Amino acid sequence: MRTVKTIGRYLSVAAVLAVVMLPMYWVVICSFKTVPELTSPTPTFWPKTFTLEHYTRLFEQVPFARYFLNSVYVALAATGITLVLASLAAYSVYRCRYRGRELLYRTFISIYIFPRVLLIIPLYVAFTGLGIIDTLLALVIVNVTIVAPFSVWMLRAFFVGVPLELEDAALVDGASRLQVLVRVFLPLSAPGLAALALNSFLMCWTEYLFAVAFLISDTNKTLPVGMAHFLQQYFIDWGLLMSSSVIIAIPPILLFGLAGRWFIKGLTAGAIK
């Protein structure tokens, strides 16, 4: 009876893992197949011959390195700005007491109900007026807007728990409020800031809607927009899609490996309380 239960347990876990892993496995092995094998009507479940041609083609035939750097730039810049804006705002909402705090907080959270697509048109017009349409700056700005409310929410799990005495002690020692925040409070909340940075990076890295609407020139495209060109309506370059899918997935995996623990804490503590 006991062994039956154990086997059942492992089988169920294996089933869940299969659902999640098999599609990824499929893309990864297909990225190493030669073109004839890739486009054969009888798929092979392990490549007969391994080739790196789809990876080398990425850098020879398309400005893939350029797309990659653009994505990194947008994600890092937006994350940096979000980190400053959201941590200051979260400190204000969770650690300060003043009139209208509750209202402000609810407004920030309900901003999430905004249909994102509503932002495209007016921002497109405004960015055109400012002369920053088709620049990475435009994308940085809108990414911060999207990421910030959720970031404030996420910091709650980390900000509420820090004991007040530490701040009070520093205040008594004559430090200014801003010094206390920057030198005492924020270092104590480092895991929260790491979770926020990871979340922000991921959201910018995967962002497609605004990137496709705001970026026009090929040299300004981010990875998802550049990759979408391999997926034309009448011609699909499967090889390039497979290899670029593998590469675009690597930075999120690495970063999640570094800060995933805290990210999940921030995510779940907010929902569970």
Next chain:
Amino acid sequence: MQKDPYFGYLLILPLLVWALLTLIYPLVETIRLSVLDVGYVGTPGAFAGVSNYVRILAGGEFWRTLRVSVTWTALNVAFQVLLALVAALVLNQEFRGHEFVRTWIILPWLFPSIVLATMGKWVLDPTLGVVNYLLLSSGLVERPISFLGSPGIALYAVTAVNVWRWFPFFTVIILAALQTIPRELGEAADMDGAGYFARLWHVELPTISEVLKVVILIASLWAINIFDAIWLLTRGGPIYKTTTLTILIYYKAFQEYRISQAATISLVMFVILLAYGVGYLRRVMKEEVAISA
């Protein structure tokens, strides 16, 4: 709690200004555009009063699209939450490597939608796709199915692909809620000889019901806003069967160049979402999701 009020205001000010410029201004501008008759982005338009609203609400296009949106959202929420619940219950068991698996199960959520679209198009392709190959070779079907190209199937196919990306995200949240169940509670139920489903009904589900309500709210708001997965997989086709409100707004603005109509539809959508969000919080949630400090 810091009691210096100005410091609190001062700290929230930067984000407030940012939100004012990039959220409130666009909202006001959208309202302005919706009462004008603007075609191409950035061109001037004559005053049109409520004619855009009348045209949208009186035409069949909007209602057809709303229906698709509601179906899409309901399908996505149902399957995402159900699968997430099952996966969370499975992974909540003790097994070797459980810590690792419970964290990394989120993997599909880390990838951009273009990866999702690549994967979906590739495995579902009528001639090269592995799904059709398996169906054909096992004799379940006689001719390959064009999952993303058939009007009757496309919405379900896109849903399946999208669910694959999102259910692990909610699995992680539900798992965390399941972990709050005291071990003794489960053991007590087992001692009483409660079967698996009795235990599920009396121990697990009551504990996570509040979290499930939050998850359903988040899942529905996110599903209805999804653009990229649908756009990359089907562009709203075939014959508008996967055209949700988000797709329609984008299409109107950037393919048909009817900016004012797009603005009008997005405002109507905003009002619907707001009503849904507020209604859900009032009716379903005992407490606000927006918990204060």
